[in-house]
Amino acid sequence: MILAFARYYYAAAKDGLLWRVFAHVHPKFKTPDFSLWMQMLFSIILAWSRNLGQLTSLVVFSGAIFNMLTVLAVPLMRVRKPHVIRPYKVWGYPWTIIIATISFLIILSNNFFDDPVTSFIGLGIPLIGGIVYWIFKYYYHPINTN
Incomplete structure (x- = not known):
């Protein structure tokens, strides 16, 4: 995988x-x-x-960030594109979104207080990826600016 x-x-x-x-x-x-x-x-x-515990912490922290962003994309896309036909419904919406977001925030804060250095690295890697994405999208590839 x-x-x-x-x-x-x-x-x-x-x-x-x-x-x-x-x-x-x-x-x-x-x-x-x-x-x-x-x-x-x-x-x-x-x-x-890093040792195995730190690597696991790094993976959990980064994964929780991306999973939380995926969950938060559901209401965001419903607001931004209300006219799009959705072939399925989110069960328990909006409560499942709220519960999942709170759960991810608990995981992130627990991981942060347990190992702040690894958590900052886990936050820095996606941040660097976002910066590289932005540079390539707007500087090297200005055609796709929308």
């Missing part, structure tokens, strides 16, 4: 939101080889710099 993340870098590079070298595909195996190598290098750096 973790190797699937290299496909994200590949797709971002194909869309012009990351350096083109990340879109390179191995001629024989048809895999995004540069993306896999960069992911491997980053994973080695993380494994050498």
